[in-house]
Amino acid sequence: MALGKILWVDDEIESLQSQILFLQNKGYEVSALTNGFDAVDFVRDNIVDVVLLDETMPGITGLETIAKIKEVNQHVPIVMITKNETENLMDEAIGSQITDYLIKPVNPNQVLLSLKKIIDNKRLVAEKTTTAYQQQFRNLFMALNSSPDYNEWMEIYKKLVYWELEMEKSDSPEMQEVFQSQKSEANNEFFKFISRNYAKWVGPKSVEGPVMSHTLFKYKVMPHVEKGVPTFFLLIDNLRFDQWKAIQPIFAESFRILEEESFYSILPTATQYARNAIFSGLLPMDIEKAYPQQWKNDDEEGGKNLFEEEFFRGQLKRMKRDDVRFSYTKILNNQAGQDLVNNIHNLLNNDLNIIVYNFVDMLSHARTEMEVLKELAGDEISYRSVTKSWFEHSPLHQALKKIADKKINIVLATDHGSVRVKTPAKVIGDKQTTTNLRYKHGRNLNYEQKEVLAFRDPKEAGLPVPTVNSSFIFAKEDLFLCYPNNYNYYVNYYRNTFQHGGVSLEEMIVPVIKMTNK
Structure with missing residues (x-):
């Protein structure tokens, strides 16, 4: 089987017989033509992997031939071969989306290298x-x-x-x-x-440990906040480290990436706990003590993330940084995103601008039970691809591009990651038991001990005690916690979806990235 099908178009094709033979001996199938018209017809009627194209030919020029070939087959790679080294011809050729550019006289190895780059690159x-x-x-x-x-x-x-x-x-x-x-x-x-x-x-006596949700601002954000240079703290909801790597090149076009680090999300790796911990600078147990009215447990009515700005004010006060002038913007829908694009320049007057972007909530389309996500993001590769596509076209990206020429600092982080769940684990509990798939709290929980990390006393994990005798359990690896009733339905429904709340590298070790303008 040929390594690839090559079409070589040159009005002096006779003089290239030795080169054509050389490529045939290397395993390529080569067809030769002497003008652009025939080349366009050939590409229309045959499979071609690469076109080698002379620039100066009678009839139509190489550049004109490229345009006509692209109309017939937009994706076929074209290598322009020319005696003409003028810069504007190179610019025109590159503008016409050629794949490579060779100057005559070409030696056989040059052509071979170009073909290898194009055809064999993937292999x-x-x-x-x-x-x-x-x-x-x-x-x-x-x-x-x-x-x-x-x-x-x-x-x-x-x-x-x-x-x-x-x-x-x-x-x-x-x-x-x-x-x-x-x-x-x-x-x-x-x-x-x-x-x-x-x-x-x-724990109450903890002295040693990584930077975690509740110490993120103290160690990774506030040290960068200085008068005269606005700092933007971007929190993109539910962003794993591999998803950050997918959008990194888009950030790198406009900003210089200074530090690419990670920190540990607290347990449960869920928005209500991890994000409130980030903004308050406290563990959930202490948030409940300091703000009994505002803190809501899983089983209580009302929004669980409504007081982040108030919590952050309290954290600044405890740090004795009340002088920091800050804004807090939360984006839950596209309209709020557009408002950010229109308002971004006004934020440059603050020392610190917090922007919380609920990306995954929007992606799962107001929680249409993840059906959209299952289709779009059935595995890690497609999940990264959706993230990249979202960010590229997001109002957040548009807004940041508008201020990319200003002297600013950016710290990008997230509240927690997510893991693709594959293995069901049975849990039995009373009516008060929570419904989360990666963690649960309740009384009299029945579970396989080896499948979860359990805290019979939630205080040991820095968590509030929702009801007397409540304990917390966190699923390991790719497990998801299901009740025995309707078991098969739930297993099939949730298997291979992305969930969070438990203990995995993907959920707990999450990005914190420091950037500045170029």
């Missing part, structure tokens, strides 16, 4: 990716088994995300499988690590 990259991961596999395996601390876990997760993104280039199902099992093993070890250490990090 070569896939092979190299697979080999490189095989070499890294052992290092990752050793890192997992050397009792990593919380900093090393952040590094391990970063590496896993890197390889997950690299694996998209590999078409080897075997390697994908090896990677998935390594990621699953990592999540299993991470669950044990969190089970051993979480209470120490958030």
Whole structure:
């Protein structure tokens, strides 16, 4: 089977016979023509992988031929070959969306390299990716088994995300499988690590621990807030580290990325807990004490995230930073996004601008039970792709582009990530038990101990006690918690959806990124 089908168009094709033979010997199928008209007809009637095209030919020129070929087949790669080195011809050719540009006389290896780049690129990259991961596999395996601390876990997760993104280039199902099992093993070890250490990090006597939701502003945001240079704190709801990597190139077009770090979301990795902790600078247990009217438990009526601005005012006060002039904007729908685009310049007068963007809530379309998401984002690759597409066309991106030329600081973060759930786990509880799929609290909960991290006393996890004798449980890895009644229906309905609230690398280790103008 030929490596690729090449069409070579040149009015002096006779003089290129040795080159054509060279390519045929390398395994390419080459068809030769002497003018643009015939080339357009040939592309219309035949499969062509690459067109090699002379610029100066009688009849119609190379540039005119390109335009006509693109009308017939917009995606066929074209390599322009010309004696003419003038810059404006190069500009015109590149503007006509050629794939490569070669100057005559060309030697056979130049042409071969160009074809390899175009046709074999995917295969070569896939092979190299697979080999490189095989070499890294052992290092990752050793890192997992050397009792990593919380900093090393952040590094391990970063590496896993890197390889997950690299694996998209590999078409080897075997390697994908090896990677998935390594990621699953990592999540299993991470669950044990969190089970051993979480209470120490958030307990009343905690001295050691990573930056977490309730200390994010203290360590990662407020040190950057200075008079005279506005800081924008962007919180994109439910953004995993791999989703950040998907939108990073779009940010990099307008801003300089200074630090790419991560922090730990508190448990439950759910908006109501993690986001309130970020803005109040307190653990949920302490928020309830300080703001008994505003704090709502899962089973209580009323909005759970209505007081973030008030909580943040309190945090500034405790930090003795009341002098900071700040704005708080929450975007729950497209209209609010458009208002931000129109108002963004006015925010430059503040020291700090907080923008909370409820991306996933909008994506799941006012919670149409995730059906839209199931279609659009059935796996990690498509989830990243949807995120990228959303951000590229979002009002948030438009607004930021409007101030990209101003001297500003940006800190981008999220409240928690999400995990694709695959494995059901049975939980039995009384009527008061909450309905969340990745965590539950209630009295008399019945569950398999090895499947969850349980806190019989919620205070140990820095959490309020919703009712007397309530305990909290958090699902591990890719589990989702189901009741026995209607069990099969729920299992089929929720399997392979993205959920949050539990213990996994994807939910707990989340991005915090520092950027500035270029």
